[in-house]
Amino acid sequence: MTSGPIGLDLAEVSKANxxxxxxxxxxxxxxxxxxxxxxxxxxxxxxxxxxxADGKExxxxxxxxxxxxxxxxxxxxxxTIAFVELCERFSYYGTTIVFVxxxxxxxxxxxxxxxxxxxxxxxxxxxxxxxxxxxTTFNSMWAYFMPLVGAYMADQYWGRYKTIQISIFIAILGxxxxxxxxIPPVLKHPNGAIACFSVGLIIFGIGxxxxxxxxxxxxxxxxETKHPRQYIKVQKSGERTIVDPTMxxxxxxxxxxxxxxxxxxxxxxxxxxAEKYVGFWLSFVLxxxxxxxxxxxxxxxxxxxxxxxxxxxxxxxxxKLWGFAMRGRWSINPFKTAKxxxxxxxxxxxxxxxxxxxxxxxxxxxxxxxxxxxxxxxACTVFLWYPIYWLAYNQMINNMVSQAATMExxxxxxxxxxxxxxxxxxxxIPVCDIFLYPFLERSGIRFTPLKRITWGFGLSSASMIAxxxxxxxxxxxxxxxxHPSSKDCPPAPINVWVQTIPYLLIAFSEIFxxxxxxxxxxxxxxxxxxxxxxxxxxxxxxxxxxIGEAFVSLSADPLLVWNYGIISVLAAIAGVxxxxxxxxxxxxxxxxxxxxxSSFKGRRHSFGVSNA
Numbered sequence: 001m002t003s004g005p006i007g008l009d010l011a012e013v014s015k016a017n018x019x020x021x022x023x024x025x026x027x028x029x030x031x032x033x034x035x036x037x038x039x040x041x042x043x044x045x046x047x048x049x050x051x052x053a054d055g056k057e058x059x060x061x062x063x064x065x066x067x068x069x070x071x072x073x074x075x076x077x078x079x080t081i082a083f084v085e086l087c088e089r090f091s092y093y094g095t096t097i098v099f100v101x102x103x104x105x106x107x108x109x110x111x112x113x114x115x116x117x118x119x120x121x122x123x124x125x126x127x128x129x130x131x132x133x134x135x136t137t138f139n140s141m142w143a144y145f146m147p148l149v150g151a152y153m154a155d156q157y158w159g160r161y162k163t164i165q166i167s168i169f170i171a172i173l174g175x176x177x178x179x180x181x182x183i184p185p186v187l188k189h190p191n192g193a194i195a196c197f198s199v200g201l202i203i204f205g206i207g208x209x210x211x212x213x214x215x216x217x218x219x220x221x222x223x224e225t226k227h228p229r230q231y232i233k234v235q236k237s238g239e240r241t242i243v244d245p246t247m248x249x250x251x252x253x254x255x256x257x258x259x260x261x262x263x264x265x266x267x268x269x270x271x272x273x274a275e276k277y278v279g280f281w282l283s284f285v286l287x288x289x290x291x292x293x294x295x296x297x298x299x300x301x302x303x304x305x306x307x308x309x310x311x312x313x314x315x316x317x318x319x320k321l322w323g324f325a326m327r328g329r330w331s332i333n334p335f336k337t338a339k340x341x342x343x344x345x346x347x348x349x350x351x352x353x354x355x356x357x358x359x360x361x362x363x364x365x366x367x368x369x370x371x372x373x374x375x376x377x378x379a380c381t382v383f384l385w386y387p388i389y390w391l392a393y394n395q396m397i398n399n400m401v402s403q404a405a406t407m408e409x410x411x412x413x414x415x416x417x418x419x420x421x422x423x424x425x426x427x428x429i430p431v432c433d434i435f436l437y438p439f440l441e442r443s444g445i446r447f448t449p450l451k452r453i454t455w456g457f458g459l460s461s462a463s464m465i466a467x468x469x470x471x472x473x474x475x476x477x478x479x480x481x482x483h484p485s486s487k488d489c490p491p492a493p494i495n496v497w498v499q500t501i502p503y504l505l506i507a508f509s510e511i512f513x514x515x516x517x518x519x520x521x522x523x524x525x526x527x528x529x530x531x532x533x534x535x536x537x538x539x540x541x542x543x544x545x546x547i548g549e550a551f552v553s554l555s556a557d558p559l560l561v562w563n564y565g566i567i568s569v570l571a572a573i574a575g576v577x578x579x580x581x582x583x584x585x586x587x588x589x590x591x592x593x594x595x596x597x598s599s600f601k602g603r604r605h606s607f608g609v610s611n612a
Contacts, residue, residue, distance in 0.1 A: 057231060080298075088211060105124070113182075124280055135198075161307050182283075221307075223249065326341070375592050381581075395467060461572040475558065
């Protein structure tokens with residue numbers, strides 16, 4: 001076999017650049033390539049380009065290893081999906097940003113809405129910091145558990161578009177209940193207010209869970225369905241470059257994430273002032289109003305979107321395939337079991353072509369789908385490290401908001417300061433896309449997804465070190481020692497904007513870890529499992545919030561230094577362990593991206609094989 005610089009033979013490259021099997025989306029756009037895939041041909045013959053009937057040129061294996069890679073153009077329909085995400089994130093973060101003050105602090109004297117004016121602290125229920133941390137942690141955990149259900153419904157029954165629309169209406173119902181819990185007549189009865197708030201929180205989380213695992217694959221599919229393969233583009237300078245779908249999808253997710261943070265930024269800044277000067281009811285009404293525009297935008301754009309129909313969930317079949325591959329590989333020794341799972345023939349031995357007549361009747365897929373499942377499960381093992389990363393990230397949602405309240409605010413609301421994070425993301429995402437990543441590419445440095453994720457862990461650890469040092473000096477310099485959150489305690493003589501340091505560090509970690517996680521879920525999942533794999537990535541946040549419940553006892557004075565310090569150490573250890581576990585997988589990045597699309601689509605749509 002003839003191998004190129006990245007360890008792929010010419011037949012593999014030709015297969016990857018040839019049109020995929022017909023599908024409900026691209027069958028009418030199927031092109032015919034002029035492909036030479038005889039691995040025995042001469043080196044000069046192998047340099048001949050792959051050209052389709054319309055003259056689009058595809059790279060050879062030599063060109064893949066030598067030409068610079070660039071991004072393609074983002075379809076305009078993708079921007080409308082990004083705007084819908086902006087509205088949804090405005091509604092989510094604009095609402096949840098005031099949860100801490102609503103739950104933790106009591107109603108200010110003379111206020112019926114929770115507003116406190118310039119010098120006061122907004123509040124409503126007065127349940128304390130541990131209650132606020134526990135409830136906000138539950139809300140986030142619930143919102144990131146429900147994507148598993150939303151992904152299943154999309155793959156099995158409704159498709160991504162319909163699931164998103166239904167989820168929006170469910171979330172709006174939750175918003176309405178949250179609004180009811182904040183109106184003055186209800187706030188007069190704290191027990192009734194917290195009951196209404198809790199029910200609204202649950203319904204709100206169901207809607208969020210159905211929305212999140214489907215909106216991110218939908219936006220990337222707007223490009224992927226039109227340009228699924230690498231192709232050659234000659235720049236104005238005459239330089240031959242490769243337009244790389246993986247890089248383009250990475251760019252799409254960067255700006256998708258930027259829109260998330262624009263929505264979060266506007267929502268958070270606006271709503272903290274609404275709670276402070278008007279009341280919590282306005283902080284919940286305005287996000288609901290903006291969110292209500294989303295279903296109309298998607299309805300009017302429906303015919304413009306590239307949409308994959310539901311194929312019937314293949315998750316059960318993928319798990320059955322894994323169980324079939326595990327036959328005879330189990331051991332009472334867990335290390336031997338893990339070693340057996342990494343055996344070279346683990347997946348090869350269960351390919352239909354290898355089994356022949358011994359193939360089970362439920363095995364209605366082809367060899368390529370086995371490769372896709374392997375790749376998707378590899379992505380899921382990557383995600384297993386994320387709970388520790390999110391544990392560090394989540395500190396800015398609750399504990400660092402409370403930390404800000406113990407410092408000199410100079411008129412700024414304490415829950416305004418964490419907007420440094422989305423501001424930094426809005427600024428530095430374009431910087432990374434326009435300057436940093438192209439510079440690394442021109443320098444011959446492949447800043448692969450797994451390398452980026454490793455850097456994300458390191459920066460999250462550094463962020464927690466900064467928060468730990470800040471907390472130490474609050475205890476040391478404050479007038480109440482290790483209890484600065486006590487009632488009537490004056491703020492520590494530290495300017496609250498010192499929190500800029502941990503927020504900037506966590507923002508850069510998001511660029512490298514969070515955005516890349518969404519990208520990795522999309523590019524590595526089988527096409528009929530994208531919502532499911534994305535949901536697994538999001539579910540890691542739910543696990544993180546569950547772990548966070550164990551830290552609730554540390555989320556109060558005088559233990560907050562230990563809280564930040566322990567999480568910093570855990571994030572650093574996780575970063576080292578992540579790279580140690582996946583540095584070999586990093587070397588397979590190109591090979592994994594070159595797997596051709598399987599003809600197996602699921603129970604409802606399949607080509608080339610029969611479906612049971």
